[in-house]
Amino acid sequence: MSATLVIGRYSEADRAALASAFDPLFLTSPADIAGLDAGLRAGITALAFKGHAPLDGAAMDLLPNLGLIANFGVGYDAIDVAAASARGIRVTNTPEVLNDDVADLAVALLLAQGRELIAASDWARSGRWKSEGEYRLNRKVSGGRAGIVGLGRIGREIADRLAAFKMEIHYFARSEKDTPGWTFHADPVSLARAVDFLIVALVGGAETERFVSAEVIAALGPRGVIVNISRGTTVDEAALLDALEQGRLAGAGLDVFLNEPGIDPRFYALSNVVIQPHQGSGTVETRAAMGRLQRDNIDAFRAGRPLLTPVN
Amino acid sequence: MSATLVIGRYSEADRAALASAFDPLFLTSPADIAGLDAGLRAGITALAFKGHAPLDGAAMDLLPNLGLIANFGVGYDAIDVAAASARGIRVTNTPEVLNDDVADLAVALLLAQGRELIAASDWARSGRWKSEGEYRLNRKVSGGRAGIVGLGRIGREIADRLAAFKMEIHYFARSEKDTPGWTFHADPVSLARAVDFLIVALVGGAETERFVSAEVIAALGPRGVIVNISRGTTVDEAALLDALEQGRLAGAGLDVFLNEPGIDPRFYALSNVVIQPHQGSGTVETRAAMGRLQRDNIDAFRAGRPLLTPVN
Numbered sequence: 001m002s003a004t005l006v007i008g009r010y011s012e013a014d015r016a017a018l019a020s021a022f023d024p025l026f027l028t029s030p031a032d033i034a035g036l037d038a039g040l041r042a043g044i045t046a047l048a049f050k051g052h053a054p055l056d057g058a059a060m061d062l063l064p065n066l067g068l069i070a071n072f073g074v075g076y077d078a079i080d081v082a083a084a085s086a087r088g089i090r091v092t093n094t095p096e097v098l099n100d101d102v103a104d105l106a107v108a109l110l111l112a113q114g115r116e117l118i119a120a121s122d123w124a125r126s127g128r129w130k131s132e133g134e135y136r137l138n139r140k141v142s143g144g145r146a147g148i149v150g151l152g153r154i155g156r157e158i159a160d161r162l163a164a165f166k167m168e169i170h171y172f173a174r175s176e177k178d179t180p181g182w183t184f185h186a187d188p189v190s191l192a193r194a195v196d197f198l199i200v201a202l203v204g205g206a207e208t209e210r211f212v213s214a215e216v217i218a219a220l221g222p223r224g225v226i227v228n229i230s231r232g233t234t235v236d237e238a239a240l241l242d243a244l245e246q247g248r249l250a251g252a253g254l255d256v257f258l259n260e261p262g263i264d265p266r267f268y269a270l271s272n273v274v275i276q277p278h279q280g281s282g283t284v285e286t287r288a289a290m291g292r293l294q295r296d297n298i299d300a301f302r303a304g305r306p307l308l309t310p311v312n
Numbered sequence: 313m314s315a316t317l318v319i320g321r322y323s324e325a326d327r328a329a330l331a332s333a334f335d336p337l338f339l340t341s342p343a344d345i346a347g348l349d350a351g352l353r354a355g356i357t358a359l360a361f362k363g364h365a366p367l368d369g370a371a372m373d374l375l376p377n378l379g380l381i382a383n384f385g386v387g388y389d390a391i392d393v394a395a396a397s398a399r400g401i402r403v404t405n406t407p408e409v410l411n412d413d414v415a416d417l418a419v420a421l422l423l424a425q426g427r428e429l430i431a432a433s434d435w436a437r438s439g440r441w442k443s444e445g446e447y448r449l450n451r452k453v454s455g456g457r458a459g460i461v462g463l464g465r466i467g468r469e470i471a472d473r474l475a476a477f478k479m480e481i482h483y484f485a486r487s488e489k490d491t492p493g494w495t496f497h498a499d500p501v502s503l504a505r506a507v508d509f510l511i512v513a514l515v516g517g518a519e520t521e522r523f524v525s526a527e528v529i530a531a532l533g534p535r536g537v538i539v540n541i542s543r544g545t546t547v548d549e550a551a552l553l554d555a556l557e558q559g560r561l562a563g564a565g566l567d568v569f570l571n572e573p574g575i576d577p578r579f580y581a582l583s584n585v586v587i588q589p590h591q592g593s594g595t596v597e598t599r600a601a602m603g604r605l606q607r608d609n610i611d612a613f614r615a616g617r618p619l620l621t622p623v624n
């Protein structure tokens with residue numbers, strides 16, 4: 001009888017590795033747990049979790065002997081960690097291994113928005129370059145003023161990259177950090193006032209909901225650009241859409257949205273927004289490393305060794 | 313009578329600034345010079361030049377009192393500088409002010425190619441994200457091995473940026489440079505063998521024609537990606553197209569082509585190529601700085617002061 005339950009959609013390689021290591025039960029979503037019979041559920045001691053569907057205390061109660069939830073991904077806002085802790089369930093995630101990819105995508109979004117990469121590509125590929133001449137001038141990125149909202153591991157990777165573009169680096173964090181000449185702002189409105197490019201690298205969850213508020217967006221102003229690679233929840237999306245539609249914000253580069261993948265169709269009508277399908281960590285190399293770390297945490301749990309990357 | 317001739321297509325702002333400063337004659341192309349009457353031609357002492365149409369000795373001979381050709385752009389391969397020198401004509405260009413933009417676009421092309429930014433954007437915008445799920449995994453860029461072909465001013469700006477992505481930096485140059493731990497290669501085949509991402513930052517002209525040869529492309533191999541922000545002439549374009557079509561090269565990110573803007577239609581059929589319409593320096597900020605520098609060179613010439621950025 002399987003002691004491991006796997007929930008979520010995995011690559012072929014990860015699915016094969018999970019099957020080979022743990023001979024687990026596979027489910028698509030937490031909602032499917034209730035469909036397992038009580039004997040199977042009672043046998044489950046470890047859960048490999050992936051995805052954004054909520055995993056709450058009620059779902060955990062269906063697995064009375066669960067001791068570990070090993071999340072695939074650094075963000076674990078889908079998991080009610082307080083509920084897990086209350087039940088003596090440990091939670092792990094996969095930090096660090098995806099920092100580079102997410103930071104790369106943040107820089108790619110910033111450059112693509114400023115330099116209008118997608119529209120310029122369309123211009124060339126459609127033949128308009130030949131028939132109508134040069135693509136219109138766009139906007140310089142190097143040397144600009146960048147504000148990082150959340151100087152955690154990923155935020156710092158982004159800042160390190162942008163510093164090489166000679167950008168003036170400002171940041172918001174809960175406390176001032178040891179940085180090479182970057183400017184700390186204790187509140188996000190002050191940060192937004194000081195910069196043109198605002199890059200959101202917060203953790204998700206209730207505490208950061210709509211942290212980039214209508215007031216922050218207004219402080220950024222009509223030359224402002226917002227890049228978000230964190231979670232759709234961290235930005236007041238209605239305020240963002242209003243500002244983009246009304247020209248009160250220059251543009252955005254977004255990898256994350258509310259209600260993914262069924263995102264607000266108002267985004268599709270905006271030519272000043274670069275849209276990505278939440279692929280921040282979506283490289284072959286990084287997803288393989290994330291899968292390994294998820295399985296290594298399960299291995300450690302089974303062997304009674306310290307968990308590699310615990311979150312509670 | 314105008315002493316200044318302006319050739320090429322300029323922004324409204326540059327055209328107005330040229331008109332106000334020099335009250336010049338405006339032409340579209342060097343081919344139009346012959347249409348001016350001899351008296352007008354004899355009055356011209358300075359030429360503000362922009363574009364890629366060849367400006368050769370025969371054209372210069374139509375302007376017997378020409379003393380200066382002030383090029384708009386860092387690359388002056390359209391101008392026969394030897395012919396100018398032989399006639400006592402000074403040539404200036406607009407270096408430095410565009411380095412950042414061109415380097416930014418090189419990084420944008422590299423990231424967009426590796427992370428499949430345009431196809432992923434299409435995936436989200438077309439609704440396939442919602443109907444078919446996650447976009448396919450793509451390729452990590454950070455931490456990879458980058459080779460810069462030509463470590464001049466722009467090449468160094470590119471290398472400085474890529475170093476912040478933790479890339480291993482290799483370069484070809486005519487001689488070894490003082491660099492922070494980057495690896496010098498005396499020949500481009502050795503460089504291509506050592507890296508996955510090859511970024512071409514050579515000057516144009518006859519000396520660098522097809523410098524990135526079929527042999528270099530073969531040495532780069534099937535995981536290789538070529539980014540070119542220099543001139544279409546620097547790469548053996550037929551060999552590049554063959555390799556891309558046959559899977560002997562992973563992809564390319566190209567801002568420059570032979571026969572721009574009427575580029576080879578084989579490029580349009582390739583999904584692994586990010587195409588840009590030669591917009592490396594195409595920002596409002598940088599084009600304004602280039603225009604100022606072009607006009608400042610003409611001012612210096614008229615006032616008998618040293619030229620700011622002479623090339624001969």
